[in-house]
Amino acid sequence: MTAWRRVEEARAGWLMAxxxxxxxxxxxxxxxxxxxxxxxxxxxxYALADIGNLRFVGxxxxxxxxxxxxxxxxxxxxxxxxxxxxxxxxxxxxFAAMLVNSRWLSWRPLWRVALFAPYVTTLVATSVVWRYxxxxxxxxxxxxxxxxxxxxIDWLGSPTASLPAILLFVGxxxxxxxxxxxxxxxxxxxxxxxxxxxxxxxxxxxxxxHVTLPAIAPTLLLVSxxxxxxxxxxxxxPYVMTQGGPAGSTVTILYFMYEEGFKWWNLGSGxxxxxxxxxxxxxxxxxxxxxxxxxxxx
Amino acid sequence: MRLRRATITLLxxxxxxxxxxxLFWMLSVSFMAPGEASAFPPPLLPANPGLDxxxxxxxxxxxxxxxxxSLLVSALATLLALIFTVPAGYAFAKLRFRGRDAIFRLLVAxxxxxxxxxxxxxxxxxxxxxxxxxxxxxxxxxLAGIFGxxxxxxxxxxxxxxxxxxxxxxxxxxxxxxxRIVLPILSPVIVTLALFxxxxxxxxxxxxxxxxxxxxxxxxxxxxxxxxxxxxxxNELMMAGAVVTTLxxxxxxxxxxxxxxxxxxxxSVKG
Numbered sequence: 057m058t059a060w061r062r063v064e065e066a067r068a069g070w071l072m073a074x075x076x077x078x079x080x081x082x083x084x085x086x087x088x089x090x091x092x093x094x095x096x097x098x099x100x101x102y103a104l105a106d107i108g109n110l111r112f113v114g115x116x117x118x119x120x121x122x123x124x125x126x127x128x129x130x131x132x133x134x135x136x137x138x139x140x141x142x143x144x145x146x147x148x149x150x151f152a153a154m155l156v157n158s159r160w161l162s163w164r165p166l167w168r169v170a171l172f173a174p175y176v177t178t179l180v181a182t183s184v185v186w187r188y189x190x191x192x193x194x195x196x197x198x199x200x201x202x203x204x205x206x207x208x209i210d211w212l213g214s215p216t217a218s219l220p221a222i223l224l225f226v227g228x229x230x231x232x233x234x235x236x237x238x239x240x241x242x243x244x245x246x247x248x249x250x251x252x253x254x255x256x257x258x259x260x261x262x263x264x265x266h267v268t269l270p271a272i273a274p275t276l277l278l279v280s281x282x283x284x285x286x287x288x289x290x291x292x293x294p295y296v297m298t299q300g301g302p303a304g305s306t307v308t309i310l311y312f313m314y315e316e317g318f319k320w321w322n323l324g325s326g327x328x329x330x331x332x333x334x335x336x337x338x339x340x341x342x343x344x345x346x347x348x349x350x351x352x353x354x
Numbered sequence: 355m356r357l358r359r360a361t362i363t364l365l366x367x368x369x370x371x372x373x374x375x376x377l378f379w380m381l382s383v384s385f386m387a388p389g390e391a392s393a394f395p396p397p398l399l400p401a402n403p404g405l406d407x408x409x410x411x412x413x414x415x416x417x418x419x420x421x422x423x424s425l426l427v428s429a430l431a432t433l434l435a436l437i438f439t440v441p442a443g444y445a446f447a448k449l450r451f452r453g454r455d456a457i458f459r460l461l462v463a464x465x466x467x468x469x470x471x472x473x474x475x476x477x478x479x480x481x482x483x484x485x486x487x488x489x490x491x492x493x494x495x496x497l498a499g500i501f502g503x504x505x506x507x508x509x510x511x512x513x514x515x516x517x518x519x520x521x522x523x524x525x526x527x528x529x530x531x532x533x534r535i536v537l538p539i540l541s542p543v544i545v546t547l548a549l550f551x552x553x554x555x556x557x558x559x560x561x562x563x564x565x566x567x568x569x570x571x572x573x574x575x576x577x578x579x580x581x582x583x584x585x586x587x588x589n590e591l592m593m594a595g596a597v598v599t600t601l602x603x604x605x606x607x608x609x610x611x612x613x614x615x616x617x618x619x620x621x622s623v624k625g
Binding site: 062072075077083086094156160166172186237285291317323337 | 358359361362363365366367369370371373374375376377379380383391392393394395396437438439441442444445446449450451452454457461464466467468469470471472473474475476477478479481494495497498499500503522527528529532553556557559560564574575576578579582583589592593595596597599600603604607608611614615618619
């Protein structure tokens with residue numbers, strides 16, 4: 057009886073997990089692995105028409121990419137997004153979470169939902185809204201700046217302002233997600249601990265450094281890992297707001313991959329870009345984990 | 355004390371106002387007459403609020419069709435994702451089968467791989483299957499939701515084994531146990547997962563942009579992006595388009611936010 061039940065249970069387990077596993081294998085893992093293989097071929101529009109035109113070219117795609125200034129531009133832009141954007145998109149939500157977590161705050165749920173709302177909006181729709189907000193002549197942002205005597209900035213039309221402009225939008229859009237995660241972490245910090253430190257005469261900064269931060273360190277690590285990965289994956293923002301311009305100043309790696317693959321149909325070269333993107337994310341993740349381990353956050 | 359409460363609350367209100375302002379402005383400008391928003395200083399409220407932009411969107415731009423497309427794709431994505439991931443999540447939590455833990459560790463490791471890495475080969479794979487430029491192709495990534503499996507598995511771990519054993523002793527088959535006992539317990543997490551998939555597939559842009567070539571198949575974000583490239587100057591019209599695109603998900607989130615936030619937090623714990 058029990059042995060039969062065991063077999064029955066295992067059979068049911070495979071039956072229930074099987075379809076999802078097959079889908080993951082077929083539509084996620086296999087394509088991801090195939091990306092590496094594809095990157096060693098010259099798959100292009102001719103191979104798309106007739107697979108007989110396909111040849112293995114070794115590392116040629118990678119060689120060409122390294123010689124392509126636009127690839128380096130995309131790489132630099134994505135790194136800039138990561139380096140400038142991550143602290144901004146991690147720290148502001150942390151402060152917001154502390155504010156919302158304050159025991160002096162009234163109507164907490166209202167503020168929480170208002171701050172979170174942009175995260176669930178449609179990226180393309182709010183990109184359109186922000187393109188208008190950042191309009192040089194009629195945008196609300198430049199109007200507010202004009203009130204404090206700052207000359208209009210050509211946010212999306214100048215190669216120096218376009219990246220910060222998109223970052224401003226990304227910050228607004230993803231703010232709420234990080235804030236909610238921090239808020240949950242802050243609520244696990246025992247208030248007695250903070251209270252005790254306060255009675256002992258510890259100031260606000262000391263308490264933040266010695267009580268709050270150590271308690272939320274793992275969350276801080278998690279949020280920054282997720283943020284770095286997200287910053288490497290910006291696509292719709294430049295697609296809608298700047299189309300990669302001006303002068304390639306907002307071409308991200310993913311945008312470059314899209315154009316390489318689906319505009320010029322250089323699928324071999326596009327796959328090489330995809331694989332390099334994966335390596336970048338993996339490298340930064342490992343570095344962050346290493347730093348965290350040394351710092352004792354894990 | 356009261357002063358402190360007032361200051362903190364005022365500060366939070368200010369930050370919340372700045373965050374919500376773009377959304378309110380989008381709504382306000384969408385009711386303005388054509389050209390009204392192209393002025394300095396930018397008008398905050400419409401002089402004569404009207405629905406002309408929305409009328410134009412539905413009559414001349416056929417946005418009704420894109421709205422219907424988006425509804426269809428998101429509803430199907432949600433349904434399929436639930437059918438695929440809920441039983442799998444339960445199986446990984448509660449059913450003992452050979453290789454289960456090894457496979458699960460593999461799935462955890464696979465989370466590091468962003469979906470975009472395989473987009474080009476997936477496109478070729480679907481082309482070979484004849485699914486490019488069809489909703490079947492657009493729906494495929496939603497079948498492979500590792501996150502959903504995690505979410506359901508985590509919830510299932512809290513179901514006591516004794517309960518399932520008792521049902522087995524009473525002679526219930528494994529399928530019956532899933533349907534009669536497990537699914538009712540899982541209903542909160544099913545709502546959460548459904549909400550997640552619906553919102554994500556509604557907001558998804560890159561994959562539908564790649565896989566859907568015919569304009570009549572476009573989902574709202576793809577249609578809006580195409581429209582915004584042609585009508586850069588028509589701010590009022592574009593704001594109305596943004597409202598049509600984003601209002602359904604915003605309302606859905608606001609009415610079911612408890613379920614959404616629960617899933618968000620459960621999802622972050624796994625890392």
